[in-house]
Amino acid sequence: MFIKTAKVISEKREYPKGAKRICREGAFGGEWSVYRSSFDCAALPSKAEIYMFGAEYFRVYIGGKFCTEYSIRSYIFRRAYEVLDITEYISEGKNDIVVVACESGEEKRSGFSLELSLDDAVVALDWQTRKYEAVIPPMTYMLSNYIEHFDAAKDDALVASGTFSWSGVKTLDAVSEPFSELVQSRQKEQTRIVYSPHKTVAAEAFFDDKGYEAELCGDGSYSVFASNIHCDGDITVRICQFGATEVCIDGAKADCDNDIELSSGVHLITVLSGGNVSIRICGEGFEVSSPIGGKWAVCKIQKAKTGMVYPWNEPKRVTVVPEEANRILHTKSFDLLPENKLVATVAPMSLFSKIKMRKHISCSDGFCDEKLSSVSPREERTDPRGITNPDGAHSGGAVVIAPSKLGADLILDYGCERVGLVGFDVEAPEGTEIEFMTFEMITGSGIRYMGPGSCGNVKCREGRTRFLSNKKRGFRYLALYFPPCEGEIKLCSSDMIETRYPAEVAGEFVSDDKRLCDIYKISVDTAKSCMMDSYVDCPGCEQNVWTGDAAVTAEVNMTCFGEKEFDERYLDMIGDSTDDGVRRIYRTNNPRFLAKKNIVCACFPTFPEGGIPIWSLSWANQVVSHFMHFGKGENTEKNLRDLDECFNRFFIQTNDRGLLSIDGAWNLIEWADNDLMPCGEVTANNMMLSGVLASVAGMHELLGNTEKAEFYRGKSKAYRDAVNAYCWDENEHAYADTVRDEYAYREYVRFCTEKGREVLSMDDYMSLSRISAQTNTFALLYDCADGERAEYCKQILLDSVKDGNYVSGSPSSVLPNQVKKRVGIGTPFFLYYTLRTLYRLGYYDIALGVIRRDWGAMIDDGLKNCVEAFRMKNGEWGRSAAHAWSASPAVFIAEEVLGVKPVKPGYTEFTVAPHACGVSKAYGYVPTPYGNIQVKWTVGDDGKTEIVCHAPAECKRVEK
Template sequence: MMTANWQAKWIWGEGEESPRNEWRCFRKTFDVPAATDSRPGASLRITADSRYVLYINGTRLGRGPVRSWPFEQSYDTYEVSHLIKYGEENTIAVLVLHFGLSTFYYLRGRGGLLAELNDSDGNVIVATDDTWLNSRHLGQHTRAPRMSVQQGFSEYVDATAWDSSWVEQSYNNTASWSNAIVLGSVGMEPWTTLKPRDIPMLTDETVYPVRVESLAKVKSFHITTALDVRNALNDGSEEHANGIHFTGFVVTSIRAQCAGVATIGFLQSGQCLRTLSLNGEEIPLDRFYGTMPELYTDVNLNEGDNMLVIDVSGNIHAGKMDLGVYGEACGELQFAAPLEQLAAHSESTFFRIGPFDSIISIDHQPSRELEWAHPVYVKLLGELKRPEDLGRYEEWLSPIDPKYVSEADVFALSVWRKENVKFAVPAQLQNAIIPNPDAGVVPVFEGYDTEVLFDLGKEYSGYLSFEVEAEAGTVLDWYGFEYMSGEYRQDTFDLDHTLRYVCHGGRQVYETPIRRGFRYLALTVRGATKPVRIYGVTFIQSNYPMAQVGRFECSDTLMNDIWEISRHTTKLCMEDTFVDCPAYEQTFWVGDSRNEALVSNYVYGVQDILKRCLRLVPGSKHQSPLFVNQVPSGWSSVIPNWTFFWAIACAEYYEQTGDEAFAVEMYDSIQYTMGHYLLKIDDSGLFNVKGWNLLDWSPIDQPNDGIVTHQNMFLVKTLRVAAQMGIVAKDKEGAAKFEQAANNLANAINEQLWDDEKKAYIDCIHVDGRRSDSLSIHSQVVASLTGVVEGERKQIIDAYLIQPPKEFVQIGSPFMSFFYYEALAKLGEVRLILDDIRHHYGTMIRHGATTCWEQYPNFLENRANPDMLTRSHCHAWSSAPAYFLGREVLGVRSLTTGWTEVEIAPVPSGLTWAKGSVPHPAGGRIDVSWTTDESNQTMELNVSYPEGVVAQIRLPEGYTGSIKETKLGIV
């Protein structure tokens, strides 16, 4: 057995403690004695900050670690006997990707690697120390743009500058490598505790494109850059992912070889473009064309330097500015320092003026107002006419570190095309989609770049790989996105899913270490003088490993398609935690995961992933005792409902599994945070908090300060859950306290938030005491679902649920529909659930959806662009159908903790037949199939379930027929 102790040391290389976007390579070559028995054991433990890719003797073995709090750093263990060459020399190679800043799934630590190889007796074969060699990956450009504030960085790799064979055992070109630096022993800061990985390794499933969608010759910007305004103007903002409010300017020069007309474009500029001036002339926003987040203006450039000043003030979260210039008539273009004396003292071509004021925003709310009247800020743009005028602002002027200024903006180049001429796709080019001895040949068009667009057939989440043959220096720009329809392409303006790969000469294979989610993949070939040969484009789908135990099929083919996109969406959003989406954020949003887990219970039946999700949440108490809404994260943001959904999910996990020890463990944290929530009950007896008081994207009156009705109601439900968990934990006193608090809050809600004239619950009471004028279906749904409403009022509310009044604010997202369906199911209105699913999810299917959308069409953010049906096209908070079709149509429901007793009671709701399976949490599955004859109200019902489970099986009310019951033995 391996000992729990570590002899390995944390190691890193020379340079910064926490460098921005640095890839560092580590190698150790060592001898392993000949084996003394036929099956010697060897296992490797490893972790890194921030992420690693592990190779043994050239074979990629795994990626990791799973996301974790730095004070509970997770490590992975691999059984490696099959890769070790006994009696020979062996090599371990590790690529470590260090972010150097906080994201929505990572808190900034410092660069580090820890690894130890042990034999079957626990003896150390090799461990990280100062004998390991290391080098920065010299082909990786550290200045690649941020993907988003939620994530790390996009990718720019120059294969001419780094030998990809460094992972091989035979590699010997290590003259420029240096010995690693020992940082310290296990237990050092910031990784004070190490915990073994608590879920299996994620999958590697090979997926190929289904076709080459299009071929075009294109022209785009002549120069581009992506500027990290957030980090460049707010010193120290790498330490967190909170929003920022500030005032300040960015200044540079556009150097033109000759005078002429040019186009300046700002993409993803909604947060970083207030106004600008060129050569002292202010260009108001009404001189721009396009719509946010794409804005363009045509300008006259002078020969030589043209000073550009951009007001980047405002409220930013991502804070990335994508800037491009197209100037066919201007000759060679480049960005330059606006003054020679500035260039003489700095390598930077961009400078900042300010910030004059800067504050951190929590939960979308600044701690104070910006000083918009700062005397320098107010008059600067009008007075800054010539580069020489910069001298007046010497106090505020400083170079922007080049690390915040990208060498190229592949996203902007991929999105904006000055010319885009399409061609029929040659049959031979389709060879590019699958590894093939006959390559797909990408043609070259003189004076143009070539774009090839691949369609994977549906969205996937994982890692891109490709094999090509090209001239040295040929640039391959890859860009993934989720949706297109005809000529419309929904570009991901708040996400940079790009990869620039500069080819070395000849045939080569590249596999990205960065996870991405998309359906469509645009490849733009730049700088090629000869055609590029593509021998295959491969996508490695990676998710939590699970069998598809759950099934569903019925007489309505539309419903079958809807179930399938719900299943696939859930799969893509099961990584090392449940995540909101595989593309935009890849973030463990606490509230989302509650609904995702219920869907997973009915499709996959796995529990470890939810267990680790629930355990991660209390780790955020160092950020807020109310617990943060996404973890582990650098954004200290609280959505109270998300904490409530976490506590509810803890109870539902206990009900699903019967894991009493886990329930007791979670009760301690539930008790802790609920105690702090009760401190927010004001003198009126209602929950009153300043936070992000969210439930749905639709325009409910849910202010971030005051008394929000749906939030108060969910708190009632959560307090009752806390009481139930207290009983399990044998804390009768605590349980009684929570039950009484729930009753008191419910009484206060019914006394103060019910409008007797309108016969409905209002949405809120504002901080100034003003009662909301609008009514929403949301508040009525939550009143019914949480049991807050009773008696005659419940009859009124239930009628609203069955036929929502048109004057009420309607549901805006499938996430909210989940709660609506739960409320309808309690009323026995399954037919209404199916009708609503057909309407909303049928719209997705008609628009070619292969996964479930985040929002319904016409949500607030997309009204400026009717083609934009939703932001994210793959969001697991929207996978409700896969849960309700199994629970209500097949009729499989648990009646007791741990599913020891179940009910099988189908509800046909107009369907003539249905069949499917639901996983049982103890193993095995429950199979159901039924057919009906509506003319005489008969049903033939067949069920099978594991022996030892007590099943209550019944036909729908009013039906007669037969029941065939089969009990399956347990091995």
């Protein structure tokens, strides 16, 4: 079911002159507000429009109906605004406008602007505001670690009258610092599609252990938390915890999760951690208190300073818990603890931790997925909990939870990963608190927990509570927890609303290879869920705009969806990341930004500070790909200027050997054990820079910019020559990940000295050199290797996919003087580059075999989306269940199996050259700016391929 919303107007509209921005004074970040205004219509207008933008998320209701929402990321200094047609929302007489907004809490970057136009005349609106008490702050719309707390009894945003404490608004000019420029977004409106659960995978009883529970708050240093357990008599307790390195009772290691006998009197409990700890002491007949005040004391032991810029991207150091920490941990009584102990910061245990520690019971009227029960055996009870119609959430009818001293929970499966809003409709006694948690996977280890932001609780109003989340989450499963209750609870429905960009395939890919069709589907479905207001890495874990991840999703968009405006706005936004506005607003006094050495951002808006060169170059490559798929557009010239600025920043950080070397960069290729540091001459960076410069030269050639094309070709050759002069390891017959020689060591020592970092000896430094599949694949893909060197690289390429044995990692996994192993592929992300290279070199059967094997394994395991990482050593799939960078098979199925590729911009000339590789027939579509290209081919008994192709008149098929 689709929920209708106001339509975005794509025609150009200037933001009204004299427009204002309004905000509630005194609001802090993560707080929510209600704004209200009204206007009168003597007669219905023929045209009604609103113009809007804001500092944070807000949604708009007109006449009590949901109209639209603003959730577009863009730089503050070049803010995106939307224009929407609201004609059908207007009625004769008085019309109320209500805005529910998340507040930024900042003095300047705050508020929103909403201008109303009726029949081309701007209508003045007077606003009043108040705090939105239903949303318990802090809370944000985009994914964060904030747990969502909602009080339905206070959900009065749309109530027109009452004893509300309204206040006036602070009014500012719409176009004023930091909103110095406004740019119209002409992207389509987000979907609002209602999905019911696909099935119920668990219906059980639960209880929470009695006892003491708390969150012990660390600060990143080694900390030993300490307190006394005062026992009234001989008692039995059980300690559950998350986040602790070790727990001791009276100086001896505690056997957590098992019964511990404590005698009458006082016992010291100590907890060692480098961060926060969730702890529950289960049992009765005791109290927890610290002799120095509060419940806990803390002794802090500072970690040794290493000056690491990105700890996950460094050569590994052997990490040993300081002896002082171990000594304090094993102290036998409180009075023997160091004198410098402090009162610890203690918070109530989070809902997330409570859910993870919850005990489940199998009752006669319930059931549970075998993957869950096998990992965490349930207490068996023959009596029922009182769960009637547990399948009702998906099959129809209410799920009825009877009164009981036990809680009840349902786990609902929505069939595949979707991004949107949790929703449910319940009848429950006033004050009933229903908790929920979203997650992506049920694996051999049970639920794959995702973090505090996946959780929430709703305090019900009397009668019926219809809840719709204020936070956008990506999930496949929803767990609902109904508390022990004295009155009946009815779950009438539990529908989620999918909110994403409305990207859809131009047409389904069909072939006689079902496995390939299934792989195509999970790839495009993954890409859809990673297209929100912009390309994001994943809907479930971060929802961040990472340019390297986005480059893969963008290729799926261009070959399968054809959403030009979406891609165009993304390229513009990321191109803005080298604008001086970024320094002025986000990194005011940063030396790198002052010197204009910051490169195109890797993660919007400015992370990491030193950039990720390969991510920046992925954006540059995407500019060229956009041009080839969609042709020259009104933004092409801006894209070219942004490219020039991007490359200039690489040029000024090129050393006297002609190699790019950026101090403080996060030199990431993928999650693998590559030899990479935040300094030095990284071979892959230079190879990709050479290749992308050549691609941009080709773009200029097609545009008739001959002089610029020659300039970039010359630059491309210079980097390629430098790579071959310094990056080849003659002993290994391969290109090294990072150049390591006397020159490089001197630069390394300089960098470490300037940053106050530990300096490795020359021998240790040299021992970190690695040969990898990644670097040597790039050598082939970006034309840096030829002759004998290319043959060596080809063997490394073929070996890297031979058996599908991929191992995720990072440079921090490698120790100096460790036995050297060739670094293999780590994630599906790099297979995008591997497959590009295999197809480019004509290894068609091998390439399609890799797709069938490696993505087919996901399907075989019941996954409905492309996961971020391959199976780990424990057999579990890695991290997020739907990840942008893993969706590349759809690209290669369209380009290489169906066989359609552009030769000239916008497919004005294109080829159809399928590589069947065992497929006997295929049918599908590829979008172009002029309409879809439709291709159908079959392989005859004689091995010849018969192709039928229909294309728009503007698109000409040419021979390969």
